[in-house]
Amino acid sequence: MAGTCEVTSDPKKRLRRTMLFLNAQRPSLMKDAYIYGPDSVILDLEDAVSENQKDAARFSLYNNLRSIDYGTVERIVRINGLDTPHWPEDVRASVAGGADGIRIPKCERACDVKRIEAAIEDAEREFSREPGCTLIMAAIESPRGVLNALDICESSERLFGVAISGGDFRAAMRTKYYPSGVEMASARGNVLLAARAAGVQCFDTVFTNLDDMDGFRAEVIMNREMGFDGKSIVNPRQIAIVHEIFTPTDKEIREALRVVRALRQNADEGVGVFLVDGKMIDAAFLSGAEHTIALARASGVLGEAL
Amino acid sequence: MKNAVGRDIPDFLLQGGREVFQGNNYKDGAIYTKPGPTVRAAVKPEESKILPSIRDAIELCGLKDGMTVSFHHHFRDGDYVVNMVVREIESLGIKDITIAASSLGDAHDPLAAMIESGVVTGIQTSGIRGKIGDAVSNGKLKGRAILRSHGGRVRAIEQGELHIDVAFIGAPTSDEYGNARGKGGKSDCGVLSYSVADAKYADHVVVITDTLVPFPNLPPSIDGVDVDYVVVVDEIGDPKKIASQALRMTQDPRNLMMAENCARVMAATPYFKDGFSFQTGAGGPSLAVNRFLESIMTERGIKMRWALGGITKPTVDLLNKGLINCVADTQDFDVASVQSVHSTPGHYEISTSQYANPVNKGAFVNKLDFVILAALEIDVDFNVNVVTGSDGVLRGAPGGHPDAAGGAKCTIIVAPLVRGRIPTVCDRVVTVTTPGESIDVLVTDYGIAVNPSRPDLADALVSAGIPLVTIRDLKMKAYSIVGTPDDVEFDDRIVAVMEARDGTILDVVRQVKKFDLDISDAGVFDFKIV
Numbered sequence: 001m002a003g004t005c006e007v008t009s010d011p012k013k014r015l016r017r018t019m020l021f022l023n024a025q026r027p028s029l030m031k032d033a034y035i036y037g038p039d040s041v042i043l044d045l046e047d048a049v050s051e052n053q054k055d056a057a058r059f060s061l062y063n064n065l066r067s068i069d070y071g072t073v074e075r076i077v078r079i080n081g082l083d084t085p086h087w088p089e090d091v092r093a094s095v096a097g098g099a100d101g102i103r104i105p106k107c108e109r110a111c112d113v114k115r116i117e118a119a120i121e122d123a124e125r126e127f128s129r130e131p132g133c134t135l136i137m138a139a140i141e142s143p144r145g146v147l148n149a150l151d152i153c154e155s156s157e158r159l160f161g162v163a164i165s166g167g168d169f170r171a172a173m174r175t176k177y178y179p180s181g182v183e184m185a186s187a188r189g190n191v192l193l194a195a196r197a198a199g200v201q202c203f204d205t206v207f208t209n210l211d212d213m214d215g216f217r218a219e220v221i222m223n224r225e226m227g228f229d230g231k232s233i234v235n236p237r238q239i240a241i242v243h244e245i246f247t248p249t250d251k252e253i254r255e256a257l258r259v260v261r262a263l264r265q266n267a268d269e270g271v272g273v274f275l276v277d278g279k280m281i282d283a284a285f286l287s288g289a290e291h292t293i294a295l296a297r298a299s300g301v302l303g304e305a306l
Numbered sequence: 307m308k309n310a311v312g313r314d315i316p317d318f319l320l321q322g323g324r325e326v327f328q329g330n331n332y333k334d335g336a337i338y339t340k341p342g343p344t345v346r347a348a349v350k351p352e353e354s355k356i357l358p359s360i361r362d363a364i365e366l367c368g369l370k371d372g373m374t375v376s377f378h379h380h381f382r383d384g385d386y387v388v389n390m391v392v393r394e395i396e397s398l399g400i401k402d403i404t405i406a407a408s409s410l411g412d413a414h415d416p417l418a419a420m421i422e423s424g425v426v427t428g429i430q431t432s433g434i435r436g437k438i439g440d441a442v443s444n445g446k447l448k449g450r451a452i453l454r455s456h457g458g459r460v461r462a463i464e465q466g467e468l469h470i471d472v473a474f475i476g477a478p479t480s481d482e483y484g485n486a487r488g489k490g491g492k493s494d495c496g497v498l499s500y501s502v503a504d505a506k507y508a509d510h511v512v513v514i515t516d517t518l519v520p521f522p523n524l525p526p527s528i529d530g531v532d533v534d535y536v537v538v539v540d541e542i543g544d545p546k547k548i549a550s551q552a553l554r555m556t557q558d559p560r561n562l563m564m565a566e567n568c569a570r571v572m573a574a575t576p577y578f579k580d581g582f583s584f585q586t587g588a589g590g591p592s593l594a595v596n597r598f599l600e601s602i603m604t605e606r607g608i609k610m611r612w613a614l615g616g617i618t619k620p621t622v623d624l625l626n627k628g629l630i631n632c633v634a635d636t637q638d639f640d641v642a643s644v645q646s647v648h649s650t651p652g653h654y655e656i657s658t659s660q661y662a663n664p665v666n667k668g669a670f671v672n673k674l675d676f677v678i679l680a681a682l683e684i685d686v687d688f689n690v691n692v693v694t695g696s697d698g699v700l701r702g703a704p705g706g707h708p709d710a711a712g713g714a715k716c717t718i719i720v721a722p723l724v725r726g727r728i729p730t731v732c733d734r735v736v737t738v739t740t741p742g743e744s745i746d747v748l749v750t751d752y753g754i755a756v757n758p759s760r761p762d763l764a765d766a767l768v769s770a771g772i773p774l775v776t777i778r779d780l781k782m783k784a785y786s787i788v789g790t791p792d793d794v795e796f797d798d799r800i801v802a803v804m805e806a807r808d809g810t811i812l813d814v815v816r817q818v819k820k821f822d823l824d825i826s827d828a829g830v831f832d833f834k835i836v
Contacts, residue, residue, distance in 0.1 A: 031787075
């Protein structure tokens with residue numbers, strides 16, 4: 001169902017408010033980051049790992065995936081880019097270790113996703129993994145990637161979402177970070193539109209200044225207001241803020257429940273448009289309300305609001 | 307004989323009425339007579355108390371082989387006084403001395419050589435670490451060290467178990483009559499709480515200062531009526547190490563998470579209401595609790611009636627913001643607390659007896675609602691070790707830990723589940739410094755456990771939506787990460803006795819076993835470069 005994003009037991013649609021980057025070169029970081037309760041972790045083989053440590057990081061990654069119980073926290077691996085010699089081994093190590101998904105960096109075209117998809121299929125066969133169990137997310141980091149976002153979003157059955165990566169994008173656009181976010185407006189708008197059109201999730205870029213928690217909060221509020229599903233983050237200290245902002249409030253949940261109830265009741269009685277709490281409601285509000293309820297359920301706060 | 311925390315205490319230690327630990331309140335109602343010091347009257351108005359050197363003071367006090375001298379640790383790792391005095395004792399050829407310090411730190415490493423040479427044969431202290439810890443744990447001290455909490459030390463003095471022949475009291479300021487304060491001068495430490503009992507009960511009292519001020523130095527922490535001599539030296543300590551510039555608030559996400567959970571635990575208990583009382587340590591996560599506490603207090607519109615113990619800037623800040631009514635201060639860790647005590651309205655100095663002596667009639671710790679403390683190890687019975695490392699070597703200090711834990715209604719330990727390869731939560735701590743009956747809640751990075759003796763607290767936390775695990779679950783988790791540790795191996799000789807607050811024996815520390823690392827069967831390492 002294009003245009004909405006259900007939060008269900010489908011692994012592609014699971015709750016991903018926070019995706020925490022962890023340097024795969026540092027086992028001490030990876031060993032227990034689940035204690036902070038992010039929805040997903042992104043074990044990074046790419047930029048965080050220096051060029052001459054790629055093998056060591058891949059080895060740590062594999063052992064981490066094999067030996068540590070992350071519970072309900074999703075484990076995504078950011079592999080090295082298609083322009084490097086590292087990505088085929090990265091894919092093999094990730095699939096062999098049993099990663100839940102692979103994040104493709106610097107994705108520019110649908111065929112980039114197809115290449116990784118083929119490598120994942122081979123690796124799943126090689127390591128006797130269940131075919132299709134390794135999901136894909138694509139990071140869009142360039143103007144071309146932004147312009148091809150819809151193709152990328154529709155490129156693979158395995159693809160659960162796309163993430164915007166601001167560092168490279170800002171450089172390519174000859175701009176830099178501004179608190180207003182104006183420099184990212186074109187990317188955020190386009191990629192988000194493409195993701196919603198294709199029915200996949202969309203995640204905003206990282207916020208790297210850990211001393212500016214107010215700036216971070218403001219950006220996360222903007223992300224939620226725009227309609228993002230979540231955000232890539234760089235430090236566990238950012239988790240609580242994102243979860244607070246992305247989790248529906250009791251008031252929002254109660255409103256959504258009233259809307260859904262009223263829509264059903266009025267539909268039975270043959271009424272199309274009516275008032276709930278003084279606001280005009282029609283069928284267009286259903287998917288939004290259902291999404292709020294699904295998000296509340298996935299965030300574990302539905303019971304509290306009832 | 308087994309004591310109440312399951313430790314076997316050898317009978318030979320139980321002579322002369324010494325008993326094994328039998329629970330926190332065992333000594334309630336005990337009758338005792340306080341000892342009095344032997345005093346030399348200072349009648350002549352024209353006589354001066356000022357002496358030209360420490361050496362003169364030692365000689366005039368009649369210090370002899372086998373006597374006991376005392377010190378405080380308000381100068382922390384910046385202290386010069388202990389080393390200056392013991393050097394003079396050594397050069398006078400006096401030996402077999404017992405050092406009774408409120409604590410000893412890395413600054414006192416030179417004492418290790420005095421232990422080897424027999425100048426120092428007894429140590430009674432709270433903190434014991436660095437080279438002194440190594441020397442004692444390796445059996446170099448002729449006698450047995452006695453380890454006590456801060457409250458336990460004052461108790462031992464006030465019950466006559468620790469008789470001090472000469473107290474040497476380093477003081478940031480003093481007048482010529484020995485009225486001494488922790489404030490002013492160039493080695494400002496704020497308060498002199500640890501020395502109050504020494505001045506009242508020692509036969510001879512020597513004040514050592516680097517800043518002589520005009521008489522009268524009011525209000526004095528150390529009363530001139532108790533002081534025999536005043537010695538003026540160039541420097542009593544290194545001000546930079548006495549008071550830290552600013553203890554940096556931890557940015558470590560693990561510590562912050564534990565601190566936040568600790569504040570949530572506090573807020574979920576029935577004691578968290580307007581007028582509550584609170585003590586916390588100066589360590590990373592404990593210090594950070596203040597930050598989270600402030601926002602919860604503001605949100606709920608409640609204030610703290612009083613804070614206790616070692617003080618740092620976060621507490622001073624809360625006092626200045628009007629979120630704390632008053633502070634009862636026994637030690638100052640940073641410049642902010644040193645400056646605040648006696649200056650900020652509501653920031654008072656109290657003595658260590660007032661603070662924590664379990665057998666007086668009004669220790670402040672008994673009135674605490676909350677205390678947040680650290681632990682090197684905590685076992686499945688909630689017994690805490692803060693004095694011996696995982697290698698069995700003395701490297702810590704009970705300090706006020708057992709006192710505040712024993713007194714407070716809600717004692718919370720904050721500690722990471724593992725440190726490197728060492729499990730913090732374990733089957734059996736190396737040394738019990740604080741009995742499990744004093745501990746109510748354990749907050750780790752892997753979960754929160756409540757002592758089964760406090761089902762009321764467990765109910766309160768669960769009602770507030772705080773998930774709980776058992777301490778055995780935590781131990782199993784720790785062992786699953788780092789493996790099950792082998793027991794530390796010791797020799798038979800007892801090198802230190804860990805006294806409970808009331809003077810009964812809580813545990814003993816034995817000499818560490820010397821072992822040669824046998825690498826013959828350690829396997830062949832084969833590195834192949836591919």
